[in-house]
Amino acid sequence: MRLCRLRFPWLALVAAVCAAPQAPEGVVRPLSASEVLSYRAEWRLIHAGSAQLTWASAEAGGRAGWAARLRVESAGLVSRFYRVSNDYSSLADSQLCLISSLLRASEGSRRRETSVVFDGAGHKASLTARDLVTNAVSTQEIDIRPCEHDVIGALYRLRAMRLEPGQSIEMPVSDGKRAVMVRVEAQERETIRTDAGAYQTIRYEAFLFNNVLYRRSGRLLVWLTDDSRRLPVQIRIRLPFYTIGTVTLQLQRDRRRP
Numbered sequence: 001m002r003l004c005r006l007r008f009p010w011l012a013l014v015a016a017v018c019a020a021p022q023a024p025e026g027v028v029r030p031l032s033a034s035e036v037l038s039y040r041a042e043w044r045l046i047h048a049g050s051a052q053l054t055w056a057s058a059e060a061g062g063r064a065g066w067a068a069r070l071r072v073e074s075a076g077l078v079s080r081f082y083r084v085s086n087d088y089s090s091l092a093d094s095q096l097c098l099i100s101s102l103l104r105a106s107e108g109s110r111r112r113e114t115s116v117v118f119d120g121a122g123h124k125a126s127l128t129a130r131d132l133v134t135n136a137v138s139t140q141e142i143d144i145r146p147c148e149h150d151v152i153g154a155l156y157r158l159r160a161m162r163l164e165p166g167q168s169i170e171m172p173v174s175d176g177k178r179a180v181m182v183r184v185e186a187q188e189r190e191t192i193r194t195d196a197g198a199y200q201t202i203r204y205e206a207f208l209f210n211n212v213l214y215r216r217s218g219r220l221l222v223w224l225t226d227d228s229r230r231l232p233v234q235i236r237i238r239l240p241f242y243t244i245g246t247v248t249l250q251l252q253r254d255r256r257r258p
Contacts (some may be wrong), residue, residue: 005008027246031066031160033057035256039193039249041072049084051249053054055145055156057187058091065093066153082108090150096157097147103177107135116176120146127176140177148174151208155222158184165189165202173213185208192223193235194250199233200226229256 034056037142051072058067067089074084083106090101100117107110111132118125125148127140149157154171163169170187187203200224208238209218215238233251239246 031055031156032256034142035254037254038252039235040246040252041075042250043078044080044245047076048078048247050077053152055152056165058101060091060093063093065091065099065152066096066156067091068150068156070152084108084135085249090152091147092153094148095147096153098150098153098174101150114176118144118148118174120144120148123177125174138169142174142177142179144174144179145172148172148179150175151206151213153184154184154206155232158222159232163202163204173208174181175213178213180213190223194233194252196252199223199231201233202226243256 024219032055033096035054037055039053039054041051041053049072054069056067058065060066063216066106067150068091070086071089071090072084072086072147074139078084086100087104091099097120099104100114103112104170105114113132113203116125116127123143123146125142125144126144129138129140130136150173151173154173156240157171158169161169163184163186165186165188168183170181170183171183173180184204185205187205190201190203192199204222204224206220206222208220209213210217216254218240219236221236222232222237225231225233231251231254235249237247239245239247
């Protein structure tokens with residue numbers, strides 16, 4: 001059982017263009033100064049774990065910027081077979097352009113730490129990966145654009161926009177291993193019911209899989225509330241049934257400071 005070998009990140013968002021008109025890229029609302037979103041994960045109709053996304057204003061390179069942290073923990077039956085405890089953090093500037101990221105991953109018997117430094121001015125990203133069990137170290141350097149987002153930064157950029165059904169947008173996204181342009185498509189309005197209540201939402205699809213940012217086949221769907229908060233109340237990853245299948249995260253609670 002490799003339930004959370006989705007190095008995230010599940011969360012995500014980004015995009016290219018389809019036949020629909022290009023969406024305007026202006027920000028329609030300011031980002032929250034701080035926010036904590038807690039999710040429950042379900043896999044094949046069982047409780048699989050939890051995820052918590054923390055977002056806050058921070059100093060980045062001596063200037064105002066943003067800090068994000070995503071913690072993922074398996075639970076219940078899933079933990080008995082394949083325990084997951086991952087901690088991902090990133091720092092971005094005021095435009096959500098990545099400065100650095102760090103992933104500490106504990107998955108089954110594997111322990112790894114991966115750090116990436118993004119140099120937008122030099123158009124380079126430098127990745128260092130360390131196996132904490134064997135102490136083996138590997139490095140990689142790739143070419144990047146002047147401004148790259150991680151999937152969390154791309155999600156917040158999307159939330160700050162007003163992308164209506166039928167529109168799409170492209171965003172530059174990198175995980176330190178690849179730097180790609182990814183398409184996010186606004187699809188339709190839906191009502192999503194969770195333990196916290198019913199929400200009117202817009203469903204988006206982020207085309208990260210199928211050899212874009214991630215090589216494996218899959219789909220990533222995100223439901224944002226159709227209001228000024230644009231809360232991500234549901235996130236769903238659909239992978240082939242013979243590998244993982246469908247993982248759904250639903251918002252359980254949120255804490256926010258404007």
